Amino acid sequence: MLLSRTLKEELIKYLFFCVAAVSIFIIFFIFFFLFQEALPAFQEMGWGIFSTKWNASNGPYGIGAAIFGTLIVTLGAMLIAIPLGILGAIFLSELAPHRLRIILKPIIELLAGVPSIVYGFIGIVLIVRYLQPSFDMLSGYSFLAGSLILGVMALPIIISMSDDAMKAVPRSYKEASLALGATKWETIKKVTIPSSISGISAAVVLGIGRAIGETMAVSLVLGNVMKIPLPPWDMFETTGTTLTSLIVNDMGEATGLHVNALFAGAVILFVIVAIMSISSNILQERVEKKFRGG
Amino acid sequence: MTSKNKIKMDIRNLNLWYDKSQALYDITVPVLENKVTAIIGPSGCGKSTLIRCLNRMNDIINKCRIEGSVIMDDVDIYEKKTDVVEIRKKVGMVFQKPNPFPKSIYENIAYGCRIAGIRNKKKLDEIVENSLKEAALWDEVSDRLDDSAMGFSGGQQQRLCIARALAINPDVVLMDEPCSALDPIATAKIEELIRELVKNYTVVIVTHNMQQAARVSNYTAYMYLGKLIEYGGTKQIFENPKEESTENYITGRFG
Amino acid sequence: MDLRKSYSYFKDFFKELLKRDNWEFKKIMCIVSIVFSSLVAIIGFASVAMSVYIGDIFLRFLLGTIAILISILLFYSYIKLHKKKELASLIVFVVIVFLLAYYMPLFPPQYELKAYDVDASILKFMITSFILIIVGILGASFSMKPLYNFTSKSSQASAYYVLTVAILLILYPLVVIVSSIVSNGIGGISWEFLTQDVSRHGSKGGVFPAIVGTLLLLMGTVFIALPLGIGSAIYLQEYAKKGKIVRVIRIGVDVLQGIPSIVHGLFGLAFFVPIFGISLLSGILIMSFLTLPIIIRSSEEALKSVPQSLREGSYAVGATRWQTIQRVVLPPALPGIITGTVLGVGRAAGETAPIMFTAVVFMGAGTPTSIFDPIQALPYHLLELTRYIGAYPVDQNAWATALLLLSIVLGMNAIAIIIREKYRVEF
Ligand SMILES: Nc1ncnc2c1ncn2[C@@H]1O[C@H](COP(=O)(O)OP(=O)(O)OP(=O)(O)O)[C@@H](O)[C@H]1O
Ligand SMILES: [Mg+2]
Numbered sequence: 001m002l003l004s005r006t007l008k009e010e011l012i013k014y015l016f017f018c019v020a021a022v023s024i025f026i027i028f029f030i031f032f033f034l035f036q037e038a039l040p041a042f043q044e045m046g047w048g049i050f051s052t053k054w055n056a057s058n059g060p061y062g063i064g065a066a067i068f069g070t071l072i073v074t075l076g077a078m079l080i081a082i083p084l085g086i087l088g089a090i091f092l093s094e095l096a097p098h099r100l101r102i103i104l105k106p107i108i109e110l111l112a113g114v115p116s117i118v119y120g121f122i123g124i125v126l127i128v129r130y131l132q133p134s135f136d137m138l139s140g141y142s143f144l145a146g147s148l149i150l151g152v153m154a155l156p157i158i159i160s161m162s163d164d165a166m167k168a169v170p171r172s173y174k175e176a177s178l179a180l181g182a183t184k185w186e187t188i189k190k191v192t193i194p195s196s197i198s199g200i201s202a203a204v205v206l207g208i209g210r211a212i213g214e215t216m217a218v219s220l221v222l223g224n225v226m227k228i229p230l231p232p233w234d235m236f237e238t239t240g241t242t243l244t245s246l247i248v249n250d251m252g253e254a255t256g257l258h259v260n261a262l263f264a265g266a267v268i269l270f271v272i273v274a275i276m277s278i279s280s281n282i283l284q285e286r287v288e289k290k291f292r293g294g
Numbered sequence: 295m296t297s298k299n300k301i302k303m304d305i306r307n308l309n310l311w312y313d314k315s316q317a318l319y320d321i322t323v324p325v326l327e328n329k330v331t332a333i334i335g336p337s338g339c340g341k342s343t344l345i346r347c348l349n350r351m352n353d354i355i356n357k358c359r360i361e362g363s364v365i366m367d368d369v370d371i372y373e374k375k376t377d378v379v380e381i382r383k384k385v386g387m388v389f390q391k392p393n394p395f396p397k398s399i400y401e402n403i404a405y406g407c408r409i410a411g412i413r414n415k416k417k418l419d420e421i422v423e424n425s426l427k428e429a430a431l432w433d434e435v436s437d438r439l440d441d442s443a444m445g446f447s448g449g450q451q452q453r454l455c456i457a458r459a460l461a462i463n464p465d466v467v468l469m470d471e472p473c474s475a476l477d478p479i480a481t482a483k484i485e486e487l488i489r490e491l492v493k494n495y496t497v498v499i500v501t502h503n504m505q506q507a508a509r510v511s512n513y514t515a516y517m518y519l520g521k522l523i524e525y526g527g528t529k530q531i532f533e534n535p536k537e538e539s540t541e542n543y544i545t546g547r548f549g
Numbered sequence: 550m551d552l553r554k555s556y557s558y559f560k561d562f563f564k565e566l567l568k569r570d571n572w573e574f575k576k577i578m579c580i581v582s583i584v585f586s587s588l589v590a591i592i593g594f595a596s597v598a599m600s601v602y603i604g605d606i607f608l609r610f611l612l613g614t615i616a617i618l619i620s621i622l623l624f625y626s627y628i629k630l631h632k633k634k635e636l637a638s639l640i641v642f643v644v645i646v647f648l649l650a651y652y653m654p655l656f657p658p659q660y661e662l663k664a665y666d667v668d669a670s671i672l673k674f675m676i677t678s679f680i681l682i683i684v685g686i687l688g689a690s691f692s693m694k695p696l697y698n699f700t701s702k703s704s705q706a707s708a709y710y711v712l713t714v715a716i717l718l719i720l721y722p723l724v725v726i727v728s729s730i731v732s733n734g735i736g737g738i739s740w741e742f743l744t745q746d747v748s749r750h751g752s753k754g755g756v757f758p759a760i761v762g763t764l765l766l767l768m769g770t771v772f773i774a775l776p777l778g779i780g781s782a783i784y785l786q787e788y789a790k791k792g793k794i795v796r797v798i799r800i801g802v803d804v805l806q807g808i809p810s811i812v813h814g815l816f817g818l819a820f821f822v823p824i825f826g827i828s829l830l831s832g833i834l835i836m837s838f839l840t841l842p843i844i845i846r847s848s849e850e851a852l853k854s855v856p857q858s859l860r861e862g863s864y865a866v867g868a869t870r871w872q873t874i875q876r877v878v879l880p881p882a883l884p885g886i887i888t889g890t891v892l893g894v895g896r897a898a899g900e901t902a903p904i905m906f907t908a909v910v911f912m913g914a915g916t917p918t919s920i921f922d923p924i925q926a927l928p929y930h931l932l933e934l935t936r937y938i939g940a941y942p943v944d945q946n947a948w949a950t951a952l953l954l955l956s957i958v959l960g961m962n963a964i965a966i967i968i969r970e971k972y973r974v975e976f
Contacts, residue, residue, distance in 0.1 A: 005869065006377070012871045013788055019780030020789070023841060026777075027801045030808075030816055030838065037819060087715035095712055099557070104716075106966050111723050113892070113962035114955065115899025117928045121935045121951050122726050125944075134600045136659065136670040152722045159719070185705035206807075213809030215902045216928075220935060236662070236669035244811045244902075251815055252906050259819065266812045270804075277807040278800060351861060356791050383867030393858035396881055405876065406866030455862070462866050 076147025165199020449480025737949025832908025847889020
């Protein structure tokens with residue numbers, strides 16, 4: 001009786017161990033595979049991989065222009081999403097009456113799930129068509145369009161996570177402040193936001209990470225040419241690409257070193273996103289520690 | 295020590311480390327059958343740690359290392375071949391904060407029996423009723439057995455947890471500050487319950503409340519900074535402590 | 550019913566306004582000014598949205614009125630001497646608005662950016678409407694100050710005003726997107742659309758094979774990712790010793806969760822396609838890898854939220870580890886696990902990038918007979934239609950596909966949220 005039960009327990013444990021081992025193997029195999037495939041490009045090109053010299057058919061494969069595009073589109077998106085997102089989160093968590101909140105919060109969470117191809121489609125039929133006449137552009141396809149879409153896409157994540165962060169501030173903190181005669185707004189400014197700042201930063205960082213990795217929505221509204229626009233701040237330029245758009249446009253017909261260069265782009269994306277999600281996690285752990293102690 | 299009583303559990307030279315810091319130092323103390331043994335001492339002195347050693351609850355804490363032995367019915371519960379599950383069936387535990395499962399009262403109590411393989415509905419009904427009666431809760435909940443346990447008061451929840459522990463018919467019941475979350479009336483109920491229980495069970499109770507220890511226990515162990523300072527009959531400990539530290543603590547002159 | 554509830558929020562606000570002593574001139578002025586400024590902001594907003602310039606006279610009228618209203622307020626509200634800063638900022642604001650009212654109509658119709666080598670121009674309506682929005686919002690929040698006699702309550706009122714504007718700005722694009730998809734797409738959804746194959750580059754026919762393909766893909770993904778994900782989460786959370794290794798694994802899971810889906814696509818193209826070809830199987834494997842970390846993470850969170858005291862309660866009555874997991878830990882964690890799974894699968898349902906070179910074709914897949922056949926899928930179908938816009942008359946079908954995809958994905962997310970809210974166990 002004792003033996004069989006112990007045996008059963010051990011067997012179950014092993015079963016779970018094996019399952020976990022398979023998942024972990026998959027995860028680290030993907031990482032390994034990416035790096036392995038990217039290696040030839042890094043070896044062949046050296047630092048030249050970051051240059052802007054790009055020739056799709058026979059090299060060189062410098063992906064600098066795509067990196068630049070990723071940065072500029074993300075920057076533009078964040079100019080929209082960060083202030084609006086944080087303000088929205090404050091409204092949602094501190095200001096909205098409960099009844100309004102329980103409607104708004106699920107709606108915003110729902111919108112985080114809208115597929116990126118739908119945003120891409122909207123980008124073409126609404127945003128690009130709007131921008132072209134409104135700015136008297138050659139065509140509406142531009143970094144600006146990409147930034148607008150990405151900004152809207154990043155909003156739900158930032159709002160929802162920042163809201164959670166602010167909701168996690170213990171009520172006793174706020175009550176202490178209100179009891180001292182502070183207004184609600186002063187309490188928000190002086191207590192709620194400072195004590196949830198790590199969580200809000202985590203939300204922002206995660207939002208940036210998502211924006212950087214977004215593919216379909218962006219690639220559809222960009223010109224997708226491997227060139228840095230002149231002047232570089234030209235958000236209206238119709239030639240422009242990002243790392244994700246580069247990969248999605250070229251991966252169908254790439255061969256040889258070209259493939260490796262795409263993998264190099266993927267590795268760079270991977271590294272950026274890894275840094276983002278790890279720092280977001282660290283920030284969030286900090287929040288948890290803070291409130292568990294208090 | 296009074297030797298006419300049978301020793302139910304014998305803690306011998308028990309040392310315990312959480313990671314690198316030692317929490318228990320060479321504890322040797324008996325637990326007598328059908329008696330209430332109280333463990334008292336200032337906060338952080340290792341009372342909970344010690345009582346959790348008696349049903350190997352510390353096994354589930356990471357980086358917790360234990361040396362020494364606890365003998366129950368001539369078997370060392372820390373021996374490799376001892377089945378920890380069997381130990382826990384014999385040594386029930388009630389926790390500081392009531393921790394009922396988010397299920398009905400009935401299911402909470404039947405849980406342990408089902409684990410032990412009792413499926414017979416009639417038998418289960420009987421056990422549930424008996425343990426609720428033993429825990430002095432039957433009258434209050436007999437018509438609400440299917441209500442979720444989460445909706446009951448703290449004192450009721452705690453008695454439910456006691457009933458849950460009794461349902462598997464243990465030999466020993468461990469209670470870690472069972473009354474700390476309760477009001478005086480609920481506390482009195484539980485104390486009364488403990489006095490009843492001790493007729494059939496062996497009880498070990500950790501408490502912060504000196505009067506409570508004096509009221510319910512037959513034997514008292516005083517701990518300080520992970521060490522057992524003094525052990526003896528409750529009357530003797532409270533009226534005539536041998537150690538100065540004990541006296542200071544009991545009389546409240548403690549820093 | 551919910552509408553009525555949010556309505557009561559505004560009702561409270563107005564009640565509050567009405568309650569304040571009796572109606573004196575200053576208060577009426579304040580409210581008129583708040584309402585008018587908000588109106589100006591809305592007009593500005595509308596003129597951006599519709600790309601129209603509102604005209605010189607109207608512009609002057611709007612800005613001028615705001616400036617006059619606020620000057621009257623300034624005049625009538627008693628500002629104590631130590632509020633000098635407030636006074637100064639109000640005066641500066643009024644002066645600037647007056648200047649804008651005079652100069653803005655004189656702006657040229659457009660600023661060419663050609664001089665900077667940029668093929669675009671800033672049109673007059675852009676500048677003027679942004680100015681209107683800003684002046685409107687600022688004006689309204691300034692007008693609130695006299696209402697609360699320049700106390701800390703007045704800055705609270707201004708802040709609340711700005712926050713409310715922000716949430717409206719956030720909701721605007723979301724409402725536009727959803728409503729335009731619904732209104733344009735609903736007409737295209739018909740029995741034929743749902744049950745027929747693609748024809749004429751998607752401008753005729755329907756999306757039946759794409760629906761089938763997406764369903765098959767999701768089923769396969771659940772079949773692989775669910776057991777792997779839940780099993781791994783149980784091992785990591787309930788069995789594994791909490792050490793460095795588990796930490797590294799968890800970071801790995803997190804990073805994989807954040808990886809752009811196109812990277813999964815690239816991986817699949819280079820690794821699976823050479824083995825399984827462009828096939829349902831490749832797609833299922835890639836989607837499983839994509840959803841695996843989501844399922845692991847959310848299941849872990851769900852397991853973690855079950856308090857340790859419950860496990861102890863179970864161990865204390867002699868339950869083994871597996872019995873405890875099975876009977877005590879899993880039941881309350883289940884809603885969380887299901888929520889995470891549905892969210893993960895919902896994400897997979899909408900993804901295009903991972904499958905576009907590995908599993909799908911635009912037409913001709915029909916109903917696949919083996920897992921080695923390629924499939925059609927809704928997101929990819931929408932992508933192709935989007936590319937055909939302008940070249941072929943696909944608009945109607947594109948909107949309808951977008952609506953269908955959106956409802957499937959949002960429907961799944963809604964189910965997930967409902968499960969989470971409804972079966973949430975409070976400890
Ligand atoms: N899980 C743990 N990990 C590390 N250290 C622990 C752990 N649990 C307890 N300790 C430490 O062991 C010592 C004894 O703790 P214990 O909980 O046994 O004290 P106690 O006497 O029950 O105190 P109280 O009366 O406050 O409940 C304390 O110093 C505590 O910090
Ligand atoms: Mg304790």
